Amino acid sequence: MSQTAVPASPPAPAPLDRTARTVIAVVVLGMITTVLDATIVSVATDRLATEFAVSLTTVQWVMTGYLLAFTATIPLAGWAMDRYGARRVWLVAVGLFTAGSLLCGAAWSAPSLIGFRVLQGAGAGLVSPVGIAMVARAVGPQRMGRAMAVVGIPMMLGPILGPVIGGVLVDSVDWRWIFLVNIPAGLACLAWSVRALADDRGAGRERLDVLGLALLSPGLVALAYGVTAVASASGSSTAVVGGIGGGAVLLVAFVAHALRTDRPLVELRHFAHRGFATATAVQFLTVGVLTGAGFLLPLYHLIARGESELTTGLLLVPQGVGAALAMALTGRLVDRGRGRAVVLAGVGLLAVGFLGYTAVGRAPGQVWLGIALFAIGLGAGCIFAPTSAAAYAALDRAAIARATTTMSIAQRTGGVVATAVFATALQHHLSGAGGANPGDAFGATFWWPLAVAVLALVPAVLLPAPRPHHAPEGADR
Structure with missing residues (x-):
């Protein structure tokens, strides 16, 4: 009696063990405050200008100084982890951010606040790449989808919740609490990290690429x-x-x-792996479009619809709900080899959501905008975990630290460039011939994030097909 052979389904990925869950929880706690802090100040600029009797141009440096310091320290993350160990660098980064938060809350003038924000940004720039690298090492490639779905929560929700929390604190308490609120979380993260994270001592002899640092950090800044x-x-x-x-x-x-040096500050030869190159390209474009949209979306509700800061933050909640729902549902799909399909669905949802916002010139109802925001959030939540899993699957464990640094630089650069392009387009339309209606100006500007989202489909389609778990590290398909 003959039997028809049935293809074996891929084995279910192993569950996350206690050590992996602990690392993920510590990293999420550390990251959430740094991501929130990048946007929480945006609603307090007028209040700070009044408090310190300075111009808005001066107050702008409270945000710009943080951004520049954040950008300058990212390239050091990979080298520092290889030399000193991820745990030590993590403790220093969280400690710097927490100390900077305390000093910002005690600032007595605009220059002192700007200086303390630079210190805060220097710590924050290391938190994300070091934290993601620790998670990647703890879970391995087979469980990366679920792990990155959780780690991506602060990255997706921080820009949305920041203005809401900032508005509540500035209106109800005092502007200093937009910084002091970080201290309990920072101290709790430090205490938990000291107790729970294993001491992974680095090589101790890793040479710093001084020339690379002298070129890369100033170039990014x-x-x-x-x-x-x-x-x-x-x-x-x-x-x-x-x-x-x-x-x-x-x-x-x-x-x-970097291409002529054996151990450059950032290893560009990782881009020879198709999985790493295409995943990083997707993150560059989509993180860029989401960061830029994080600038446009609140401004639309503030300027074109005349909403208050707090109301604006609450109206953006559907985006956060969509992102959280997508990340909760897609992690296991990624671990079961459906990562490319999830990314394509996510990029498509981003495009649909921004297409909805191109109609704001016709003053659509809030239900329409809420559905569009929910689609944008769903799309955002479908992208980070599978692209991170695809990038790390192409590399061996020793390459994770520097690869994470490279991806963090790509994300940050994409966000800065997209925000500038979108802001310039908005200024152009607002100051157009005859003075454009604000709704029409924003409607025309939202074609830019839509175009970038469509462009992200190209590297998304080129993501490599999932490999069997037994495939050798570094092989591409």
Whole structure:
């Protein structure tokens, strides 16, 4: 009697063990405050200008200083982990951020607040790449989907909840609490990290690529400063041209240097792996479009619809709900080899959501906008976990630290550039011939994030097909 062979279904990925769950929880606790803090200040700029009797141009440096310091320290993450161990670097990063938060809450002038924000940003720039690298090492490639779905929660919800929490604190308590609120979480994270994280001592002899650091960090900072000047009404042409041009020259010089050096600060040869290259490209475009949209969406409700800061934050909640729901549902799909399909669905949902916002010139109802925001959130929640899993699957464990640094730089650069492009487009439409209706100006501007979302379909389609778990590390398909 013959039997027809039935193809065996792929084995279910092993559950996350206690050690992996602990690392994930510690990292999420550490990341949530740093991500919130990047946007929580946005609703307090007028209050800070009044408090310190300075112009809005000066207060803008409270946000810009944080951004530049954040950007400057990211390239050090991979080298520092290899030399000193991820646990030590994590403790230093969270400690710097917490100390900076305390000092910001005690600031007595605008210059002191700006200086303390730089300290805070220096710590925050290390938290995300170090935390993600620790999670990737703890869970391994087979369980990366579920792990990154959880770690992605603060990255997706932080920009949405930041203005809401900031509005409540500024209106109900005092502006200082937008910084002091970080201290309990920071201290709890430090205490838990000391007790729960294993001491993974680094090699101790890892040489710092000094030339690479001298090219990359200033290049990223100059680029961020230049594109931020583009988005600022007070930005001069000298700042724009000098920042973008100088930054581009330094970054090109770094690429040439990195490709000739055995152990560069950031390992660009990882892009030879199809999985890493396409996943990083998807993150560059989608994190960019989501960061830029995080600038546009609140402004639309504040300017075109005349909502208050707190109401605006609450109206953006559907995006957070969609992101949380998607991340809760897609982690296991990624671990079962459905990552590329999940990414394609996510990018498509982003495009549909932004297409809905191109109609804001016709003043659609809040239900329409809520559905569009929910679609954007669903799309965002479908992207981070599978692209991270695809990127790390192409590399061996020893490469994780520097690969995480590379991806963090791509995300940050995409966010800065997209925000500048969207802000410039909005200014152009608002100041157009005859003065555009604010709704029409925003409707025209939302075609830009829609276009970037559609462009992200190209690397998403090129993501490699899932490999069997027994495939050798580093093989591409």
